[in-house]
Amino acid sequence: QKEVEQDPGPLSVPEGAIVSLNCTYSNSAFQYFMWYRQYSRKGPELLMYTYSSGNKEDGRFTAQVDKSSKYISLFIRDSQPSDSATYLCAMTRNAGNMLTFGGGTRLMVKP
Amino acid sequence: ETGVTQSPTHLIKTRGQQVTLRCSSQSGHNTVSWYQQALGQGPQFIFQYYREEENGRGNFPPRFSGLQFPNYSSELNVNALELDDSALYLCASSLVGTVNQETQYFGPGTRLLVL
Numbered sequence: 001q002k003e004v005e006q007d008p009g010p011l012s013v014p015e016g017a018i019v020s021l022n023c024t025y026s027n028s029a030f031q032y033f034m035w036y037r038q039y040s041r042k043g044p045e046l047l048m049y050t051y052s053s054g055n056k057e058d059g060r061f062t063a064q065v066d067k068s069s070k071y072i073s074l075f076i077r078d079s080q081p082s083d084s085a086t087y088l089c090a091m092t093r094n095a096g097n098m099l100t101f102g103g104g105t106r107l108m109v110k111p
Numbered sequence: 112e113t114g115v116t117q118s119p120t121h122l123i124k125t126r127g128q129q130v131t132l133r134c135s136s137q138s139g140h141n142t143v144s145w146y147q148q149a150l151g152q153g154p155q156f157i158f159q160y161y162r163e164e165e166n167g168r169g170n171f172p173p174r175f176s177g178l179q180f181p182n183y184s185s186e187l188n189v190n191a192l193e194l195d196d197s198a199l200y201l202c203a204s205s206l207v208g209t210v211n212q213e214t215q216y217f218g219p220g221t222r223l224l225v226l
Binding site for chain 2: 099101103104
């Protein structure tokens with residue numbers, strides 16, 4: 001069993017929909033949680049990071065962490081075709097150390 | 112753009128050969144991490160360099176080795192290439208020892224194909 005599990009998708013939604021992306025993890029030592037967006041044949045781009053449990057909002061993106069359930073989420077409001085990409089969750093125990101990634105969820109937003 | 116650059120962008124090698132991949136970190140960053148991303152999977156941590164010393168290693172064999180230079184640029188060397196080494200190799204830089212040290216910025220990657 002992988003330390004971080006993520007539904008690979010693909011997830012197909014119409015433009016303007018609210019998208020929910022999720023990851024579960026098994027290592028309770030993880031404290032820092034990130035979401036990266038990766039376009040085809042590009043490197044991952046950091047979208048959000050959160051320390052410990054709680055919510056964080058940035059524009060159309062909201063990240064939620066529930067450490068008690070070992071569950072993290074990324075919500076995208078008013079989704080756009082340009083949001084079509086693979087979304088990777090990542091987490092680490094100590095700031096600056098190795099990131100453990102999920103396998104990524106492929107999102108397609110149709111016009 | 113993150114300011115992290117990698118070279119070359121693509122590379123084709125044959126099994127048993129050796130390869131060197133290069134990374135220039137974002138200006139001012141002192142830490143470089145390398146990841147391997149197989150097709151359709153998430154990146155896997157190879158190792159990290161902080162101030163020219165290895166500062167953590169993932170579950171990769173010794174034929175994966177690295178260097179970090181005084182200007183914080185880095186190299187990843189892979190000896191005795193195997194077919195399974197075909198992947199996107201990502202470099203990420205960060206500034207450890209500051210408020211935002213958990214933030215790692217990735218380069219565009221080097222796509223390696225081993226035949």
